[in-house]
Amino acid sequence: MAELPQSRHLATEIPGPKAQELAKRRASFVAAGVSSLMGTYAVRSQDGIVEDVDGNRLIDLGSGIAVTSVGASAPAVVDAVQTQVAELTHTCFMATPYEGYIAVAEKLAELAPINGELRTALFNSGAEAVENAVKIARTHTGRQAVAALDHAYHGRTTLTMALTAKSMPYKHGFGPFAPRSTGSPAPTPTGTSSMARQQQSVPSPPWRRASEPETSQP
Incomplete structure (x- = not known):
């Protein structure tokens, strides 16, 4: 894939003709409750620029919001994804386990600032x-x-x-x-002490089990 120039460029008004056609298709088949902030439709992105269907290049201020951004079309990520899907497409770990799940859990245990043994369960969101x-x-x-x-x-x-x-x-x-x-x-930096004093005076919750002692909870 050709390098995407890292500069802003407007080839059409926004939305352009192709984006307007996509908007019509969207109105017919995508639920109205699924909204979008950007007034056009992306086709590719690289580093700090996203290009839309009409050839407009925009600064990518969204940066993968709602997902973890590892950089747009980062070569290391692209290579890893291409290699993985050629060997084993995603499967449910609870049915067909694979090493990648274990490797991610090991890395999280390494990075987490917690002492002792750590175990991880991964979820969709x-x-x-x-x-x-x-x-x-x-x-x-x-x-x-x-x-x-x-x-x-x-x-x-x-x-x-x-x-x-x-x-x-x-x-x-x-x-x-x-x-x-x-x-x-x-x-908060200024309210921690006050909050701590308030918490110390909170009575035992009404859902406390009968076997639990009458002591405040941390």
């Missing part, structure tokens, strides 16, 4: 990871309630919307949500 973290926590502790930090965003599934603080545009009109969730103030 951030929201699915949060849902499974809640299931693991509930199974391990036997408790049902979940606390999320104020101002936090966790996803758009029913459970993760319940944990997400901001109503618009994430959760307005989509209730009722999963019960047994509550907010907790996030630590």
Whole structure:
């Protein structure tokens, strides 16, 4: 593939004729609730530039938002993907396991700033990871309630919307949500001490199991 010039260039008005035709097809077959910020349609990107269907080159300020950006068309990533799909296309690890899953778990254990043994389960999205973290926590502790930090965003599934603080545009009109969730103030450089004092005075939660001692929880 030819190198994409790293400069902004407008070949047409935006949206151009090809983008307008795509917009008509989109209106007929893509749900209206799936919105987009960019007013045109990308065909390729490289480094800091994205090129649309009409040949316009734009600065890529989105940078892979909603997914982890490793750089547009990074050669190392392109080579690794091409090699992998030629040998083994993606399969469910729980049905047909493969080394790559284990290698990722090993790398995460190496990078995580946590002492002791670490084990990883990989999921399809951030929201699915949060849902499974809640299931693991509930199974391990036997408790049902979940606390999320104020101002936090966790996803758009029913459970993760319940944990997400901001109503618009994430959760307005989509209730009722999963019960047994509550907010907790996030630590700040100036408010940590005050928050800690408030937490020390919080009584034991009403969902405490009968076998648990009457002590405050960290």
